[in-house]
Amino acid sequence: MNVPLKWLAEYVELPKSLDTLTHRLTMVGHMLDKVAKRAGDTIIDLELRGNRSDMFGLIGIARDVAAAFGKSLKLPPVSKLPQTDPASPLVLADKSADGLVKRYIAVKLSVKVGPSPAWLADRLTAYGLEPINNVVDVTNYVMIETSHPLHAFDFNKLNGGKLILRRGHAGEKFATIQQGTTLTLTSDDLAICDSRSVQCLNIIGGLDTKVTDSTSTIILETAVYDSASTRRTARRHKVYTEGGNRHEKHQDPAELPFTLARAAHLLTEVAAAKVTSSVSDYYPHPVRPTVIRFDPHEVARLTGLSLPESKITSVLRSLEFTVSGSEITVPTFRTDIEGPADLVEEIVRLIGYDTVPETPLSGPIPDPQNYPVYTLQEKVRDLLISLGASEAITSTMTPAENTDSIRLVNPPDPAQAFLRTQLHPNLVGYAQKLLHQKVSRVALFEIGKVFFKSKNKYCEKLHLALVLGGQVSSANWRSPSPRPTDIYDLKGLVSGFQKLAGLEHLSGSFFAFGNLFAFETDLEVVGPLMIGHAVYSLTPQFPAIIEDFNIGYHPPYSDLIKRIHKVSPLVKKIELMDKYGDKLTLRITYHSDSRQLSSSDIKPLRHKLNQLFPD
Amino acid sequence: MRDKLNNLKNEAIAMAIGAEGAAELERLRVQYLGKSGALAQIAKQLSGLPSEEKKDLGQLFNDVKSAILQALESKSQTDNPQLTTNNYDLSLPGTPAPAGILHPITVVTRELNGIFQSLGFSVADGPELENDEYNYNRLNLPADHPARDLQDTLYIKEPDVILRTHTSSVEAHILAETKPPYRFVIPGKVYRYENLSVANNAMFFQYQGLAVGEGITMANLKSTINTFIRLFYGPNRKSRFRCKYYPEVEPGVGVDIDCPFCAQKGCAVCKQRGWIEMLGAGMVHPNMLRQVNLNPATISGFAWGMGLDRIVMTRYGINDIRSLTNGDLLYNI
Numbered sequence: 042m043n044v045p046l047k048w049l050a051e052y053v054e055l056p057k058s059l060d061t062l063t064h065r066l067t068m069v070g071h072m073l074d075k076v077a078k079r080a081g082d083t084i085i086d087l088e089l090r091g092n093r094s095d096m097f098g099l100i101g102i103a104r105d106v107a108a109a110f111g112k113s114l115k116l117p118p119v120s121k122l123p124q125t126d127p128a129s130p131l132v133l134a135d136k137s138a139d140g141l142v143k144r145y146i147a148v149k150l151s152v153k154v155g156p157s158p159a160w161l162a163d164r165l166t167a168y169g170l171e172p173i174n175n176v177v178d179v180t181n182y183v184m185i186e187t188s189h190p191l192h193a194f195d196f197n198k199l200n201g202g203k204l205i206l207r208r209g210h211a212g213e214k215f216a217t218i219q220q221g222t223t224l225t226l227t228s229d230d231l232a233i234c235d236s237r238s239v240q241c242l243n244i245i246g247g248l249d250t251k252v253t254d255s256t257s258t259i260i261l262e263t264a265v266y267d268s269a270s271t272r273r274t275a276r277r278h279k280v281y282t283e284g285g286n287r288h289e290k291h292q293d294p295a296e297l298p299f300t301l302a303r304a305a306h307l308l309t310e311v312a313a314a315k316v317t318s319s320v321s322d323y324y325p326h327p328v329r330p331t332v333i334r335f336d337p338h339e340v341a342r343l344t345g346l347s348l349p350e351s352k353i354t355s356v357l358r359s360l361e362f363t364v365s366g367s368e369i370t371v372p373t374f375r376t377d378i379e380g381p382a383d384l385v386e387e388i389v390r391l392i393g394y395d396t397v398p399e400t401p402l403s404g405p406i407p408d409p410q411n412y413p414v415y416t417l418q419e420k421v422r423d424l425l426i427s428l429g430a431s432e433a434i435t436s437t438m439t440p441a442e443n444t445d446s447i448r449l450v451n452p453p454d455p456a457q458a459f460l461r462t463q464l465h466p467n468l469v470g471y472a473q474k475l476l477h478q479k480v481s482r483v484a485l486f487e488i489g490k491v492f493f494k495s496k497n498k499y500c501e502k503l504h505l506a507l508v509l510g511g512q513v514s515s516a517n518w519r520s521p522s523p524r525p526t527d528i529y530d531l532k533g534l535v536s537g538f539q540k541l542a543g544l545e546h547l548s549g550s551f552f553a554f555g556n557l558f559a560f561e562t563d564l565e566v567v568g569p570l571m572i573g574h575a576v577y578s579l580t581p582q583f584p585a586i587i588e589d590f591n592i593g594y595h596p597p598y599s600d601l602i603k604r605i606h607k608v609s610p611l612v613k614k615i616e617l618m619d620k621y622g623d624k625l626t627l628r629i630t631y632h633s634d635s636r637q638l639s640s641s642d643i644k645p646l647r648h649k650l651n652q653l654f655p656d
Numbered sequence: 657m658r659d660k661l662n663n664l665k666n667e668a669i670a671m672a673i674g675a676e677g678a679a680e681l682e683r684l685r686v687q688y689l690g691k692s693g694a695l696a697q698i699a700k701q702l703s704g705l706p707s708e709e710k711k712d713l714g715q716l717f718n719d720v721k722s723a724i725l726q727a728l729e730s731k732s733q734t735d736n737p738q739l740t741t742n743n744y745d746l747s748l749p750g751t752p753a754p755a756g757i758l759h760p761i762t763v764v765t766r767e768l769n770g771i772f773q774s775l776g777f778s779v780a781d782g783p784e785l786e787n788d789e790y791n792y793n794r795l796n797l798p799a800d801h802p803a804r805d806l807q808d809t810l811y812i813k814e815p816d817v818i819l820r821t822h823t824s825s826v827e828a829h830i831l832a833e834t835k836p837p838y839r840f841v842i843p844g845k846v847y848r849y850e851n852l853s854v855a856n857n858a859m860f861f862q863y864q865g866l867a868v869g870e871g872i873t874m875a876n877l878k879s880t881i882n883t884f885i886r887l888f889y890g891p892n893r894k895s896r897f898r899c900k901y902y903p904e905v906e907p908g909v910g911v912d913i914d915c916p917f918c919a920q921k922g923c924a925v926c927k928q929r930g931w932i933e934m935l936g937a938g939m940v941h942p943n944m945l946r947q948v949n950l951n952p953a954t955i956s957g958f959a960w961g962m963g964l965d966r967i968v969m970t971r972y973g974i975n976d977i978r979s980l981t982n983g984d985l986l987y988n989i
Binding site for chain 1: 754
């Protein structure tokens with residue numbers, strides 16, 4: 042919110058130093074965004090809290106400044122308005138508007154429309170609004186002052202001379218004051234109408250009844266609407282205005298008579314206005330102030346800061362709370378205050394969060410209870426980097442689609458509208474990008490969620506993917522042209538992981554994409570099987586006998602290995618040393634844990650193998 | 657025979673330790689391990705023994721042989737360290753050793769986990785697909801709260817199936833499923849509807865913390881966060897705690913650190929403020945405690961949340977948030 046300081050100073054005495062003011066405001070909850078100069082004033086832009094509707098008016102800001110600096114608030118002068126007419130001649134609320142309007146208050150005035158005096162125009166310019174004419178400018182001025190948007194209708198253009206609050210009809214058209222913009226309403230929109238058509242919404246005024254140079258009589262209104270319905274209307278029609286933004290907040294209906302009287306006062310001053318009607322006030326459920334039972338010890342219990350009760354009371358009173366014993370009455374403009382914790386914040390923010398002590402958490406340190414699924418991911422990361430693979434994180438969104446894919450309703454990038462059902466496609470794309478950057482060896486892994494529909498349910502699973510590409514190492518003076526990686530390098534990486542993870546079996550799928558190779562597995566299946574300590578054993582007590590053995594290659598290799606293992610339990614290890622055409626050289630390690638093997642032990646096995654695999 | 661072998665071993669090791677010069681070591685090698693050396697003599701005797709005894713002593717024989725060999729070799733290396741390398745030009749580059757490194761988000765996450773685990777926090781995890789209840793309702797963000805705008809949330813099925821917009825959703829799960837006292841940190845991926853740019857990505861990372869129990873105060877929050885800032889950024893960083901509004905906490909806290917880029921004189925990074933917004937925090941909102949049947953008059957807790965991407969980007973000098981996930985980040989290993 043833009044706060045012109047000379048204007049703000051109308052309501053409270055400001056500290057001399059700008060830094061003193063903005064620092065204190067920042068600390069009590071209204072952070073300074075930036076400082077600007079306009080129309081002869083200094084404007085501070087404060088980041089306001091969404092729950093402080095009162096701060097969207099300068100009087101609300103002045104209240105916090107007054108409390109923060111121990112000053113008093115000066116309210117601006119108002120006109121005395123005529124009595125409220127219970128017949129409410131200017132406002133008729135239809136049943137359909139129940140719940141959408143908290144309060145709607147209006148009065149009729151005669152006016153002389155013309156340009157605003159310089160002081161008024163300058164103030165609006167300083168705030169950042171364009172001056173229009175004296176009547177419209179006063180409504181804007183009082184909105185900035187009080188946080189309550191007002192609207193002036195040209196009374197002579199209103200059919201039936203009365204404002205009707207009702208829901209819009211589906212498809213009903215409404216021309217806004219923004220030239221040429223016509224909205225199509227729904228029955229969820231609140232419409233403020235004359236006897237014929239919609240003349241105003243809670244977010245923007247209408248073209249037909251706007252105040253022009255020829256306007257002589259106005260209905261001036263200010264209102265509090267249901268904040269959620271206002272917000273939905275603004276989003277639905279994509280119309281964002283100063284007024285709509287304020288009406289979206291939880292506003293205080295009790296302040297509306299003041300707001301109307303203030304505007305009447307200014308109109309009298311700058312537009313020769315005269316009130317020509319009684320006040321119409323639609324206010325179905327008048328608000329009652331919130332009363333909170335408050336134990337002052339709550340301050341220490343929640344913050345660790347001990348304060349004398351008198352201090353607590355004086356801070357609350359400086360913010361216009363009424364303190365009577367343990368009963369705290371909340372001023373109605375503080376719609377954000379619901380319970381004791383809110384009062385604690387009020388007290389401590391004014392005393393200063395910097396006065397809260399620093400106390401380490403006490404009590405016994407809880408036993409570590411890291412989630413197993415997190416621990417698992419960390420372990421997998423460690424194993425894979427030890428094998429020379431690096432971690433990547435790729436986008437969860439993907440253009441690819443299959444029958445199980447989940448589609449986003451509102452994808453930020455329409456070309457990436459689906460959630461990935463597998464990790465490796467995006468990871469392969471990522472690796473490809475690195476290869477284009479002349480990275481010579483790409484070995485990547487990703488741990489992440491995949492998403493899919495299953496039996497009309499939306500599911501997620503933790504996957505692991507590996508991608509290998511490029512050369513087995515970067516070219517160097519010892520091997521100037523290293524060979525390209527192939528799927529067996531990936532197989533080696535996967536086997537290495539399997540070994541380190543202590544997995545007897547690792548289910549997963551291999552993929553080949555030209556010169557890139559990928560593997561993907563479901564970590565939720567693999568994870569619980571990981572034992573991780575299978576890699577340690579003592580050096581063998583008895584030496585092994587190692588022999589090379591040539592056989593013909595008849596795929597699959599795994600079957601050959603199985604058959605050789607079956608020959609004898611003394612066959613401990615079979616390594617593929619060479620593959621030339623359809624010939625394999627296998628290195629077989631014979632070993633016994635209980636005795637020293639001699640060539641006489643091996644001879645019959647060799648014989649058996651020769652029989653099994655004749656050349 | 658057994659004694660003979662043991663004596664031979666001890667004698668040979670003693671000789672090896674006392675030996676001076678390569679020539680003497682070579683002489684010892686021939687004396688013990690040579691073709692007609694001491695061990696070879698014993699081997700001949702062994703072959704004549706009955707098989708049971710031979711097996712037994714054979715094992716010892718092997719042990720003695722390797723012990724002597726090792727003693728001679730290690731003596732040779734310690735005596736002449738340059739002997740093995742003086743034929744090499746070690747200023748030539750080494751051949752590349754394959755190395756794998758972690759994603760920078762993981763590196764920073766681990767560092768944070770380490771700090772908070774030392775303070776008694778455990779690491780929690782939760783789903784990325786969420787529903788309205790856990791992403792919003794249970795975080796004191798009832799329907800029609802401004803933070804729930806369609807433009808911020810990535811919907812899978814309106815209104816109830818979404819991608820989590822913050823790691824606070826895991827906080828809601830912990831509150832619902834765990835009995836206090838507890839302390840958790842929650843690193844995680846989150847999603848928002850964002851116009852993609854160097855500063856905004858639709859997928860990014862948060863780091864959440866939560867401690868709930870009796871007697872937990874904002875003073876505990878301050879101590880925990882300041883310890884983290886000291887350990888993570890070094891002892892010279894200053895912090896400030898100011899009032900800030902978040903629906904899921906009351907009182908709410910914004911934590912800033914002094915701008916390290918301008919010594920607080922004001923620069924583009926800190927938007928001329930001298931301070932950089934670090935994280936949002938506060939005391940767990942009483943409505944959230946009530947929701948899980950905890951009495952806010954006796955149980956309290958604090959929570960904080962921060963973005964990881966920006967911490968990572970500052971640390972590694974990365975100026976485009978998208979490069980953390982789109983393949984533009986090179987690992988220089």
